[in-house]
Amino acid sequence: MEQVEVRVSGMTCRECEQRIEKALTRIDGVVRSAADHRAAHVRVMFDPGRASESAIRSCIERAGYTVAP
Numbered sequence: 479m480e481q482v483e484v485r486v487s488g489m490t491c492r493e494c495e496q497r498i499e500k501a502l503t504r505i506d507g508v509v510r511s512a513a514d515h516r517a518a519h520v521r522v523m524f525d526p527g528r529a530s531e532s533a534i535r536s537c538i539e540r541a542g543y544t545v546a547p
Contacts, residue, residue, distance in 0.1 A: 479509060480526045485546035486538055489515035494543070501541040505529050 489495060495513035498520055502511040507528025513520040522534050535545045 479523055481521060481523050482531050482534060484520045484522065484531075484535060484538065486513070486518055486520050486543050487546065488543040489513065489518065491515060498538055498541050498543065501537050502534065505533055505537055508534070 486498070489498070492515070494515050498513045499511045502508050502520075502522060505524070507525040508522060509525065510523040511520060520538060524534065538545050
């Protein structure tokens with residue numbers, strides 16, 4: 479398992495956190511995610527054999543948020 483922390487802007491409340499966490503559950507290989515709108519980041523635990531950091535970043539962007547490089 480690997481863990482990545484992604485800086486995300488555009489989250490303003492708990493509903494934003496839940497939207498991102500729900501979107502990430504759709505990626506095969508994501509084991510756990512925790513979004514924090516106050517700290518502006520998302521932590522994701524994933525199986526690198528089935529998911530990638532780029533897929534995680536793309537998923538968050540498709541949910542309507544901006545991912546820092």
